[in-house]
Amino acid sequence: MGRRRGGTIIETLIINALLVLMALAVLVLARTRNLFAVVVLSGVYSFLMATLLVALDAVDVAMTEAAVGAGVSTVLLLGALHLCKSEEARPAHRPWLPLALSGATGLLLIYGALDLPDFADPAAPIHRHVAPRYLQNEVDVPNVVTAVLASFRGYDTLGETTVVFTAGAGIVALLRRRRHKGGGDAQ
Amino acid sequence: MVRSISFFLTLALFWLLLSGMFTPFLLAAGAGSAFAVALIARRMDLLDHEGHPVQLAWGAVLSYWPWLLKEIVKSAWDVSRRILDPRLPIAPTLAEFAPSQKTDLGLVIHANSITLTPGTVAVEVAAGRFLVHALTREGAAGLAGSEMDRRCAALERP
C-alpha cells in the first residue's frame, strides 16, 4: 500500500473545485422553487459528493452514495412529490433565525474539525488500533475493503446490501416494460 | 433456449470483467450467480425478442456500427463548429417523415441512431411516422429515405 501522503497539488485543486461546485449546487438548490428541479439538482449534488468521496479514496462509501443518493432517493422523492404540489410555497417568515442557527452549527462543526488529524496521516489514532490487523489479511480475501466489509463487519454489510438490493428491486419495478396483449405499440 | 444461453454467457463475461480474479472458487461463484440470474430472468419471462435480441442480422450490425461512428464524428464536428461560431448559424427545424423499418426493434435502432447523431433528435417515434428536431435545414432535409434508414432496415432479419 504505497500511498502518497497528502496528495499532489492537482488533487488538492480537484477536491477544492468539487467542494466549490457542491456549494454552488446547494445555493442553486436553496433558491429554486420548482420541486422537480430540486429533486434533479439534489441528484447532481449526490453525484458531485460521490466523486469527491472517490477523490478522498473512500470508494465503497462513494458507491453507496451514488446508489442511494442519486438512485433511490430520487425515486422516493418523486414518489413523495406525487402527493403534493410541485411548486414550493413562499415562506411566511423571513429566514433569519434558521440562517443564524445553521450558520452557528456550521461554525461549531468547523471548530470541531480543526482538532482532527490531517487527511491520510498514518499516525492518526484511527490507523493505530485495529487497522494494522485488518491489513495483515487474516481472512484470505484479496481486497482489504472487501475483507473488512464481508468478514469483520458481515452483519452490518448484510443490512447495507439489503438496502442496495431493495434499490435494485425498486429500479426493476420502475423500468418494467408494459405488456400489451395485442402485439407491439412502440412506446 | 438460445436466448437463455446467450444471456448466461453475457452475464458470466460481465462478472469476469468486474472481478478480474481467476481463482477457481470465484469463477465458480460467478458462473453460479450468472446461472441463477438467467434462470430467474427466464422464469420472469424477461428474455424475449426485445429484452435480449439475438435475432438481428449480425453481419449487417457489424458493418453498421463503424458507419454510424463515422456519421457521428462528422456531425459532432459540424455542430461544435456552429456552437463556436460567434454568429451561431443555426436554423432549428421540425421534420416529419416515414421510416421504412417494419419491426419495433428496427424502428428503435433507427430512432436511437438519429438521436445519437448530434444535430438531430428523434422527438416522436411511431411505426410509419418519425418527428425529428434538427439543428439545421440541411439536417432535416436529409432524413427521409436516408442511408441510415436503408441500413437500419437491413438490420432486421427478413
Added chain:
Amino acid sequence: MNEILPFLGGLGLLAGAGFCLVGAVGLLRMPDFYTRMHAASVIETLGAGLILCGLLLQAGFTLVGAKLLMIGLLIFFASPTASHALARAALLRGLKPKLASPEDK
C-alpha cells in the same frame, strides 16, 4: 511504438475534454431547450468517445481497457434513450420549439 500510443491517447483525452467544454458552451449559448439538446449530445458522443479512446490507448488490452469499452457501450446505448425521452416529455408537456421558419409545421 511504446511511446507513441500513450501520447496519442493523451491527445485524444485533451481533444475529448475540449469537445466537452464546447458542448457545455453550447448548453449556455443555444436559444431554447431543443437546440441545447444538440449541444449536449456533442458531450455525450464526441467528448465522451474521445476521452474513453484516449484512456483506452493508455490502458492497452487489459481488464481496465475492457471496462472502458463497457462504459463506452453503456453511453452508446443509454444516452440517446435518455435524450429521446427528455425531448418527447418536453413536447408532450407542450414546450414549443423555437423554429427558424414558423410556416413549416
Added chain:
Amino acid sequence: MLAAATLALLATIALALLRAALGPTVFDRLQAANSIGTVAMLLLAVFGFLRGRPDFLDLALVYGLLNVIGVIAILKFFRQGDLGADEESR
C-alpha cells in the same frame, strides 16, 4: 495531460451547473443534470488514471447506469404522474 483534461471536465461541470441554475424550464435543468452525470462519470475515469488506480472504473459504470435510471424515472413521472403505473391498470 490527464490533469489538464480533469480541469477541463471540472469546467464543463461548472458551465452545465450554470445552465441548471438558469433554467428556464425544468427540461433545461434535467438536460443539464444529465450532462453533469455523464461528465462526472468521465471525470471519475480520468481521475482514476491520474491517481494511477484505474481499477475504480466500476464506479464509473455504476454512475452511468444510475444516471440513465434517474433520468428515466423522472421522465416517467412527468408523463404519467406515477412511477409504478401500468397502462393496463388505468
